[in-house]
Amino acid sequence: MSGYLAVFVVVLIFVVIFQIAKASEYVSILKGEKKTRQQTNRVNGFLLIVFLVLGLVGVYYCNDLLKGKIILEASSEQGRGIDQMIMTTLIITGIVFVITQILLFWFAFKYQEKEGRQAFYFPHNNKLELIWTVIPAIALTILVAFGLRHWFRITSDAPKDAMVVEITGKQFNWLIRYPGKDGQLGRKFFKNINDVNNPVGQDWEDELNKDDYMATEMHLVVNKPVKLIIGSRDVIHDVGLSHFRMKMDAVPGIPTTLWFTPDVTTAQMKEKTGNPDFVYEISCDQMCGAGHYSMKANIVVETQAEYDAWAAKQVAQYAVAHPAPAAPAAPTAAPAPAKDSAQKVVAVNEAKH
């Protein structure tokens, strides 16, 4: 019922506007073309200047309202560089924005048609044109120079001591693999994949795989560089790390990498944001299908000691895939609970889609 009412009201508004529009057309014919034009010109000229003033106030108000909703400072060393870059660009483009918009609307208002005035025949002026070719060119050169400095820094090779974590996208969750004690990831091949106990397709022949473990959360050590080895099992995904200002596509068949140094722990962020539920999230930033919006994993940034304690509790995927055959009567052999819960989460995620 309320739906019909809404439609009725909308139609009514349309009809009223139409009637007014029609009537004003007749009035304008009666008044004469010239007089009508003068009047509409005055009204619209006035509205243009009002739009400029209210618009600029609106820009300020919008900023005031929303700046608190974005985390203004990155949680990684590299991210801070990007923040700085954004600030520089914001200042330059902001100045240009305000000046050009003011000129545009102010000129429109000021030079609205007046009787007896003639426009100024001004077809070109080489000096002026040269000025506004050169100034933007210089400004952009500066931005390119700064931008590329950060770009090369961010895309440079990861430091030798960086920890390595592999993250693989699949519809619709992330598979996280740690290299284990040896610090090296074992080989994998997509035809080895099975969703029961080998989600990334590890090659069990490879000795390096024996200690690699899968995790449902990514644990990172504060102030320690981390290199992500990124891949995908099915379609293109993207590892989006908004708090660290990092992002890299996960492309099937073509491994990609990115590295950064997280420098604020999750606990510190909870304090800083005043949000006890704060959590670093990995979002999928490349359209990957119907469950795209729910493709999430969490990151915990913690101290070395906390990390070591966590890592010690992880069970190698090899052990999950090869349960000790000699001891069928003792399935509770040490790490079973942790492993089980991890498997359950994967299973639940799958069931959702």
Place this chain on the structure above:
Amino acid sequence: MSNEATLHSQEVIHGAHAHDHGHDDHEHHHEGGFISKYVFSLDHKTIAKQFLITGIIWAIIGAFFSVLFRLQLGFPDATFPWLESILGHWAKGGRITPEAYYALVTMHGTILVFFVLTAGLSGTFSNLLIPLQVGARDMASPLMNCMSYWAFFLASVVMMTSLFVQTGPASGGWTAYPPLSALGDASIGSKIGMDLWLISMALFVVSQLLGGLNYISTILNMRTKGMTMTKMPLTIWSFFFTAILGVLSFPVLLSGFILLLFDRHAGTSFYLSDLFVAGKALSNEGGSAILYQHLFWFLGHPEVYIIILPAMGMVSEILAVNSRKPIFGYLAMVGSMFAIVILAFLVWAHHMFVTGLNPFLGAFFVLLTLLIAVPSAIKVFNWITTIWKGNLRFTPGMLFAIGFVSTFISGGLTGIWLGNSSIDIHLHDTYFVIAHFHIVMGVSAFFGTFAGVYHWYPKLFGRYLNNTIAYIHFWITLIGAYLIFWPMHYEGMAGMPRRYYDYSSWESFKQFTDLNHFISVVVIVVFAAQLMFVFNFFYSIFKGRKVTSTNPWSATTLEWTTPINPGHGNWIGEIPEVYRWPYDYSKNGKDFIPQTVPLSPDEEKEGH
């Protein structure tokens, strides 16, 4: 058809080509009468109207889709039972399903980018204005021109059909990246809907090539006596460059689509490698999913200039006419468009900074991308200088032209952010990108289109649109566009990803619920205002105030030397000769001097 009287009166003044005089709407026994005049017409003006009206229909559909998915984004917890009545199981219980959401998003993008802002915009105005402004009786090949429209029409039919198939239309985004778009098992929209999408787009490319080649040859070969290239209005220059961009880049897109079709049906592995989908490993190995992105963006980036250049050209013309001033820096305007065309081919990989692209290669794309800001800045400064010390008439066309410049500045400046790869790492695929390209190529291009429609409506239909509705339309659209897209920059700065169905489970992004709600409400209001425009458009075709003078805006260009309702052939008798450039406004104390007026002795001395 109540405009029969007007149409009959226009037949008296038709030009060289013969027409069927005895046509009467109620009697269809005149073979070829109705059909050749309104359906398979060879007249460029009729074809322009066909493009425009088809474009308007698509625009309503595309915009309505955005209203639907904005309902989901703005009111994620609410249910709308009427949605189930129109969408059936795609909106069970009155809430759009994720599959339907992604289909709507994909179709919104495809429709608006290709069918509305490419075919509807440059199809309409290139067809209408090229022969009229260069002084030709029709296009170089009227038949090809007619085929161009009908290829577009076929593309439209196929795309429309895809909306009704059981598994739904394509839903992998308007960019249709494989493997998602290649594997029916990965997404329901990648089943038959994707095939229809690809077929439709292939037909669309055919339409673009037929049209584009025609525009280029008409501009190069069919200019009237005295119309040298540098005496052409900027509109024609912009259509010329647009056509060149299209002709050179659309074939690359087509090749990308054909490889995708092979991957889908012929078992090839151009884009596919190492896949494990729906519980089994696929046999494809050795392909590169990134290859598709290179092929796609080699068109995809020029495409945004294909959209914006015609708008730039028309805005330049409309600003000059209504400022009663010559466009400032004519040659700089042409030169900057040329620079944009060249650079447009060299920046495609800036859409791919985070695909794992070689950083060294990325650096070149940063440089070339930011270089585009220079010709763009020149254009903006020249537009502003054009209105400086003018004598401005705020016709609806003029207001939209001013709105175009405003949104082009706002959206163009954020391009400087995104073109810089280090910033793009953070902002890529977030709402910042949505805000950027909607303002700069969505809203701006629409403002250019609206400016063109309001300005040339008298030429199209011999009538005016209702001014009051036009002004309401302008103000709601301008204010609404900023209210919708400006705050999205902040969502993007927070890293909020695009193409998400629901943000409520994300600790990092759920703080924008109220904002999304607000944006959705504004979207509905702005959509209603567009419907008002559509009503005004169709109503005025039949009932609008009649144009009484051949040159209602006191403009200098050739289209205003034709009769009010020109027939096929445009001019009665000889095609007028051109003596001067099209921007002699307020020169030597005269309000305007048409292009057809010979130079006075004084002017010749100046060596103009």
